[in-house]
Amino acid sequence: MMPGYDSVVIGGGIGGLAAAYTLHKRGYRVLVIEAANRVGGVIHSIKTQDGFTLDCGPNTLGTKDTRLWNELIDLGLRERITPAARCGKRRFILINGQPIEIPTSPIGLVTTRLLSWRGKLRALAEPVAPHAATGTEESVAAFFSRRIGPEATARLLDPFVAGVYAGDPNQLSVAAVFPSLWEAAQRSGSIARGMLSAPRPKPAVSEPKMRSRTFSFRDGLAEWPRALARALGANNVWTGRRAVGLRYRNNSWEVTIDGTGELETVTARSVIIATPAYAAADLIETLDATAAGALRAIPYAPVAVVHLGFRRDQLSRELNGFGVLAPSSERRHFLGILWASSLFPHVAPTDRALTITLVGGAIRPELAEQSEEALIEAAIRDNQQVLGISGQPLLTHVTRWRYAIPQYTFGHRERIAALERLEQRWPTLQLTGSYRGGVGVPKTWASGAQAGERIAAALDAQGTTTGTLEQALG
Numbered sequence: 001m002m003p004g005y006d007s008v009v010i011g012g013g014i015g016g017l018a019a020a021y022t023l024h025k026r027g028y029r030v031l032v033i034e035a036a037n038r039v040g041g042v043i044h045s046i047k048t049q050d051g052f053t054l055d056c057g058p059n060t061l062g063t064k065d066t067r068l069w070n071e072l073i074d075l076g077l078r079e080r081i082t083p084a085a086r087c088g089k090r091r092f093i094l095i096n097g098q099p100i101e102i103p104t105s106p107i108g109l110v111t112t113r114l115l116s117w118r119g120k121l122r123a124l125a126e127p128v129a130p131h132a133a134t135g136t137e138e139s140v141a142a143f144f145s146r147r148i149g150p151e152a153t154a155r156l157l158d159p160f161v162a163g164v165y166a167g168d169p170n171q172l173s174v175a176a177v178f179p180s181l182w183e184a185a186q187r188s189g190s191i192a193r194g195m196l197s198a199p200r201p202k203p204a205v206s207e208p209k210m211r212s213r214t215f216s217f218r219d220g221l222a223e224w225p226r227a228l229a230r231a232l233g234a235n236n237v238w239t240g241r242r243a244v245g246l247r248y249r250n251n252s253w254e255v256t257i258d259g260t261g262e263l264e265t266v267t268a269r270s271v272i273i274a275t276p277a278y279a280a281a282d283l284i285e286t287l288d289a290t291a292a293g294a295l296r297a298i299p300y301a302p303v304a305v306v307h308l309g310f311r312r313d314q315l316s317r318e319l320n321g322f323g324v325l326a327p328s329s330e331r332r333h334f335l336g337i338l339w340a341s342s343l344f345p346h347v348a349p350t351d352r353a354l355t356i357t358l359v360g361g362a363i364r365p366e367l368a369e370q371s372e373e374a375l376i377e378a379a380i381r382d383n384q385q386v387l388g389i390s391g392q393p394l395l396t397h398v399t400r401w402r403y404a405i406p407q408y409t410f411g412h413r414e415r416i417a418a419l420e421r422l423e424q425r426w427p428t429l430q431l432t433g434s435y436r437g438g439v440g441v442p443k444t445w446a447s448g449a450q451a452g453e454r455i456a457a458a459l460d461a462q463g464t465t466t467g468t469l470e471q472a473l474g
């Protein structure tokens with residue numbers, strides 16, 4: 001029997017949709033199976049009746065990937081893109097309870113109050129800092145403490161790791177989280193020397209040089225996954241259906257699906273698993289228990305996202321920047337507070353302001369699991385203390401992500417190597433997601449598109465698509 005699809009993509013987050021669209025553009029017949037009742041995964045945007053736009057997961061995209069821009073234009077999203085306000089370049093770190101701006105100019109680096117003179121001199125001594133003992137996997141905290149000193153690590157690196165990875169710098173593997181910085185230091189004995197001497201790949205002549213841009217969409221980030229699902233076609237994206245089994249039989253993949261009351265099976269020439277790692281583990285258990293074990297070993301940090309909306313006259317000063325991150329040494333209740341309506345004015349009515357308080361992460365996961373009331377109460381207190389906002393908010397909204405961000409901890413690279421061995425054994429099976437190649441949306445998109453390219457290559461090598469074979473058979 002001919003397989004029903006060229007490819008079944010399990011998981012309709014940005015990784016899965018990117019993979020599916022890559023195959024769809026090449027004329028392959030693709031089916032996306034998504035367990036939730038909407039596509040997008042952790043990308044989830046809500047419009048409230050009183051005119052706020054709430055991004056409940058990621059809220060900002062930053063990329064200079066030309067392929068990604070071309071895809072957005074291809075999807076008809078050019079007019080929907082909203083660039084971040086210029087003030088978004090201003091980012092702050094909380095030091096002794098005060099938001100201090102991160103310097104972006106050489107003079108600012110010299111005069112900043114973020115680091116003491118001793119801390120600045122130690123950071124500048126990076127090129128002559130000691131080498132690591134070879135053979136041991138180093139944590140992000142140990143690597144940067146050795147290279148730029150403990151103060152710069154605690155005040156700059158720690159809040160950055162909290163803001164992007166919701167992670168614990170003592171648990172994350174530097175080789176997995178910052179591969180290019182780690183490789184530069186391995187190559188040249190110094191990050192600075194290694195980066196300066198790195199060979200730069202020549203861009204293709206046709207590719208315009210892109211600067212990194214920060215942006216969202218008029219109705220929030222979920223516009224993008226929705227546009228991808230539309231482009232794939234409603235019949236080819238099944239929401240509210242969970243893949244519960246996967247096996248290879250009679251030269252084709254069989255995916256068992258739950259969701260309509262009784263189990264159903266679809267067949268395909270290839271499969272892309274684009275679920276979070278723990279869900280992917282269940283699906284490949286019978287194919288490769290070692291790879292399944294590697295996926296299960298990838299921990300996830302929980303994050304609670306608290307939106308607060310205020311009247312502008314409740315602000316004692318203008319929120320003028322991206323937001324503020326809290327180093328763990330500040331012992332705050334939050335990882336960061338983003339000034340959403342300062343970065344993207346369209347997310348709040350003109351006489352209102354919107355902030356996003358991020359709570360939890362790998363260091364204090366229990367904070368993300370508090371009751372909604374406790375989360376809101378603490379976020380209001382933090383907004384009042386740190387940002388000088390007075391009074392109660394007009395809008396409160398809590399989103400809890402139990403498994404928010406995968407943690408690239410010690411052993412992560414070996415885990416990914418186990419997945420690569422699985423894919424070598426089964427060229428028509430690919431795994432993609434934010435546990436691979438970077439946790440941000442653009443990197444997850446790129447990982448999904450690459451999985452799509454690899455499957456296209458495997459299918460091309462096999463020959464005809466199901467469509468053409470079915471036509472040939474009449």
Ligand SMILES: Cc1cc2nc3c(=O)[nH]c(=O)nc-3n(C[C@H](O)[C@H](O)[C@H](O)COP(=O)(O)OP(=O)(O)OC[C@H]3O[C@@H](n4cnc5c(N)ncnc54)[C@H](O)[C@@H]3O)c2cc1C
Binds near residue numbers: 058242303403442
């Ligand atoms: C709170 C938060 C804030 C963030 N902020 C940013 C930011 O500002 N900028 C940025 O670039 N990145 C940010 N990120 C990271 C980024 O959002 C994610 O890394 C990325 O969106 C993950 O995409 P994904 O496709 O790998 O996974 P997901 O979005 O988790 O999608 C996986 C999908 O698989 C589905 N699924 C699971 N099991 C099954 C099954 N058995 N069958 C069918 N479907 C299944 C799930 O329902 C889900 O829809 C943030 C993440 C979080 C949680």
